[in-house]
Amino acid sequence: MSLLHDAFARAKSENRAALIAYLPAGYPSEDGAVECITAMVEGGVDVVEIGFPYSDPVMDGPTIQDAVNISLVGGTKSATVINTVKRVADLGVPALVMSYWNPIERYGVDAFAADFHAAGGIGVITPDLTPEEAEDWICATDSNDVDRVFLVALSSSDERIAKVAGATTGFIYAGAVMGVTGARASVSDAIEGLVAKVRRHSELPVAVGLGVSTPEQAHEIAQYADGVIVGSAFVTAIKKDGAAGAKALAQALSQGLAR
Amino acid sequence: MTVNDLVSVPDLRGHFGKFGGRFVPEALMAALDELDEAFRKASVDPNFLKQLRDLQTNYTGRPSPITEAKRFSEHAGGATILLKREDLNHTGSHKINNVLGQGLLTQRMGKKRVIAETGAGQHGVATATVAALLGLECVVYMGEEDTKRQALNVARMKLLGATVVPVTNGSRTLKDAINEAMRDWVANVETTHYMLGTVAGPAPFPEMVRDFHRIIGDESREQMLSRYGRLPDVVAACVGGGSNAIGIFTAFIPDANVRLLGLEAGGDGVETGRHASTIVGGAVGVLHGARSYIMQDDDGQTIESHSISAGLDYPSVGPEHAYLADIGRAEYRSVTDVEAMGAFKLLCETEGIIPAIETAHALAGAIEIGKELGEGAIILINLSGRGDKDVETAAKYFGIDL
Numbered sequence: 001m002s003l004l005h006d007a008f009a010r011a012k013s014e015n016r017a018a019l020i021a022y023l024p025a026g027y028p029s030e031d032g033a034v035e036c037i038t039a040m041v042e043g044g045v046d047v048v049e050i051g052f053p054y055s056d057p058v059m060d061g062p063t064i065q066d067a068v069n070i071s072l073v074g075g076t077k078s079a080t081v082i083n084t085v086k087r088v089a090d091l092g093v094p095a096l097v098m099s100y101w102n103p104i105e106r107y108g109v110d111a112f113a114a115d116f117h118a119a120g121g122i123g124v125i126t127p128d129l130t131p132e133e134a135e136d137w138i139c140a141t142d143s144n145d146v147d148r149v150f151l152v153a154l155s156s157s158d159e160r161i162a163k164v165a166g167a168t169t170g171f172i173y174a175g176a177v178m179g180v181t182g183a184r185a186s187v188s189d190a191i192e193g194l195v196a197k198v199r200r201h202s203e204l205p206v207a208v209g210l211g212v213s214t215p216e217q218a219h220e221i222a223q224y225a226d227g228v229i230v231g232s233a234f235v236t237a238i239k240k241d242g243a244a245g246a247k248a249l250a251q252a253l254s255q256g257l258a259r
Numbered sequence: 260m261t262v263n264d265l266v267s268v269p270d271l272r273g274h275f276g277k278f279g280g281r282f283v284p285e286a287l288m289a290a291l292d293e294l295d296e297a298f299r300k301a302s303v304d305p306n307f308l309k310q311l312r313d314l315q316t317n318y319t320g321r322p323s324p325i326t327e328a329k330r331f332s333e334h335a336g337g338a339t340i341l342l343k344r345e346d347l348n349h350t351g352s353h354k355i356n357n358v359l360g361q362g363l364l365t366q367r368m369g370k371k372r373v374i375a376e377t378g379a380g381q382h383g384v385a386t387a388t389v390a391a392l393l394g395l396e397c398v399v400y401m402g403e404e405d406t407k408r409q410a411l412n413v414a415r416m417k418l419l420g421a422t423v424v425p426v427t428n429g430s431r432t433l434k435d436a437i438n439e440a441m442r443d444w445v446a447n448v449e450t451t452h453y454m455l456g457t458v459a460g461p462a463p464f465p466e467m468v469r470d471f472h473r474i475i476g477d478e479s480r481e482q483m484l485s486r487y488g489r490l491p492d493v494v495a496a497c498v499g500g501g502s503n504a505i506g507i508f509t510a511f512i513p514d515a516n517v518r519l520l521g522l523e524a525g526g527d528g529v530e531t532g533r534h535a536s537t538i539v540g541g542a543v544g545v546l547h548g549a550r551s552y553i554m555q556d557d558d559g560q561t562i563e564s565h566s567i568s569a570g571l572d573y574p575s576v577g578p579e580h581a582y583l584a585d586i587g588r589a590e591y592r593s594v595t596d597v598e599a600m601g602a603f604k605l606l607c608e609t610e611g612i613i614p615a616i617e618t619a620h621a622l623a624g625a626i627e628i629g630k631e632l633g634e635g636a637i638i639l640i641n642l643s644g645r646g647d648k649d650v651e652t653a654a655k656y657f658g659i660d661l
Contacts (some may be wrong), residue, residue, distance in 0.1 A: 055560040058441040059284050078558045104543045106559030128282050153286035179446035
C-alpha cells in the first residue's frame with residue numbers, strides 16, 4: 001500500500017473525507033511554498049498536490065494563473081518542482097504533482113517518472129492528458145511505481161468514465177464544475193451523481209475538486225466522496241496571510257470533512 | 260506509403276504520424292466527440308454540402324480568380340508568379356471558408372453561441388460576419404497587443420455585433436487569446452461552439468478546418484490545368500497556424516512534382532530567437548491540444564513568438580504541417596520582418612494589390628524561390644488576405660505620415 005492509499009484509508013477509518021491541497025511549486029517562492037505546505041499539513045491536509053507551473057494553464061482561472069506566473073517569473077524550473085516534491089515527501093505526507101502535459105514530455109516521460117519517484121513522489125495528476133494519448137506515460141509510471149491520476153468531468157459519458165477508471169491507479173479526480181479552477185459560490189448538484197457513476201466502474205477512491213473553497217462545500221462533498229480537493233482558496237489565503245493563512249484555511253476545511 | 264495515402268491522414272484519433280491528437284481536459288472530450296460526429300455526418304450530407312456551396316458562391320464570391328503578377332515576376336528571377344486571390348473573398352481573406360463550414364455545423368449541433376480567437380483579426384471578422392449571417396451570439400478573444408496593432412478589425416467585429424474581449428495575460432497575443440477561448444469553452448461547452456480559426460488544436464479541428472479550406476487548392480488545380488495546361492512547379496503560402504497553406508496544399512499533395520513551400524514568420528531572424536518559425540526553429544511538443552513543433556524552453560514553457568504580422572505571431576503550427584515537414588513532402592522556410600515588408604511594398608507598387616502582412620511572407624518566399632528556379636518556372640502563391648487592416652502598421656514602418 002502506498003502512502004496515498006494509507007491517507008484515504010486513515011480518513012475513512014476516522015469517518016471523514018481526506019483533504020487534498022494544491023499549491024504551485026515556487027509560489028510564493030521555492031522555500032515559501034514548502035513553508036506553506038508544511039503549515040497546511042499541520043492544519044490537517046492529508047495529501048499535497050504540487051503544481052508544475054506552466055506558461056499556458058488553460059484549465060486554470062485567474063487566481064492560479066497569477067500564482068503560476070509569479071512562480072515562473074521567480075525562476076521556477078523542472079528541478080525546482082522535483083526538489084519541492086522531495087522536501088514535501090520528507091514531511092511524511094503523500095506528495096503528488098499536478099502538471100500539464102508538455103513540461104513532462106519535454107523533461108522526458110521516463111526520466112520524469114523516474115526522477116519523481118526517486119524524489120519520493122507518489123502520484124501525478126495530468127489534467128490535459130487523457131488515457132487515449134497516455135500510452136508512453138502508462139508504461140513509464142508502471143515501471144517506476146508512480147500512481148496516475150486522470151480526471152472525469154460532468155460531461156463524461158459512462159464509456160469514458162470506464163476508460164478513465166481503467167487507466168487510473170491513484171484516485172479518480174472528479175471535476176465539480178464545468179470550467180476552470182477558482183472558487184465558486186456553489187458547486188454543481190450533478191457532482192454527487194458523477195461520483196456515484198464513477199463508483200460503478202472503480203474501487204479506487206474518488207476525490208472532488210474544481211471550485212471548492214469553503215468548509216461548507218467540503219462538508220457537502222465529504223458525504224459522498226473520499227477526498228476534497230482545494231487549490232485556489234489556498235493561493236488566496238497565502239496571498240493574504242502567508243503560511244499562517246494556509247494553516248488556518250486547512251484547519252477550517254478539516255472541520256468540514258466529517259461524515 | 261504512396262503519395263495518395265497522404266491525403267487520407269489523420270488516423271481515427273486525429274494523429275498525423277506522431278503529431279496531432281487530443282491533449283485536452285476531459286471536460287472537452289464529449290464536445291470534441293460531438294463535433295467530430297457532426298462534421299463527419301455533414302461531410303457526406305448532400306443538403307449540407309449544397310448549403311455550403313451556395314454560400315461559397317453567392318456570399319463569399321467563389322471561385323476566387325488567379326492573377327498573373329507580371330511586373331512583380333520581374334523581381335523574382337523571371338519565374339511566373341501567380342496569385343490565388345483569396346483576398347477578394349468577402350471579409351478579405353481565406354478565413355471565411357472555414358467559418359462558413361463551422362457556422363453551419365454550429366447550427367446543426369443546435370448551439371446558439373460561438374467563440375473565437377483572433378490574431379490579426381481576420382478570423383475574428385470572419386467569425387463575427389458568419390455569426391451575424393446565421394444569427395449566433397459571438398464573442399471574440401484577442402490579445403490586447405493585437406487589438407492595438409489591428410484596431411480596424413476590432414472596429415469591424417464590433418460593427419458586426421460581436422463582443423471583443425482583449426486578453427491581458429502572457430504575451431497578450433494570439434497564443435493567449437486561444438488560452439482564454441479554451442477557458443470559455445470548458446465553462447460553456449453545452450451552449451457554445453469554439454470556432455477555432457486554424458488547422459491547429461485538438462482533433463477534429465486540424466482535419467475539419469483543412470477540409471473547409473481545401474477548396475482553395477481544388478479550385479487552383481482546375482484553374483491551372485484549364486488556363487495553363489499544367490500544374491505549377493511550386494505552391495507557396497505563409498504559415499502561422501497554417502490554414503491558408505494547408506488549404507492550397509491539399510489538392511496538390513498527390514502531385515509529387517509540385518513543390519509545396521510554407522513560409523514561416525522569421526521576425527528579427529531565427530538566429531536571434533525573436534521569431535515565430537516553429538518548424539524551422541522549434542522543437543516537438545504539445546500546445547493547445549495537439550502535438551506539433553512549438554517554441555519552448557528546456558522546461559517545456561512556451562517561448563513568446565515575435566513577428567510584425569499578428570496573424571503569424573504564434574508559437575505552434577498545425578500538426579499536419581509538422582507531419583508534411585517530417586516526411587519531406589513540404590518544405591518550410593523562414594522570412595524575416597524586413598524581407599516580408601520589402602515584398603509587401605513591391606506587390607503594392609508593381610501590381611496595385613495591397614496584401615496582408617501575413618501574405619507578404621509568402622511573396623518574399625516566392626521571390627527567393629523564383630530566383631532559384633528562374634525563367635519558365637511557375638510559382639502559385641496563396642494571396643491569403645488583403646492589407647487594409649495593415650495600413651497603419653505599414654505606414655508607420657515605411658515612415659508615411661497619416
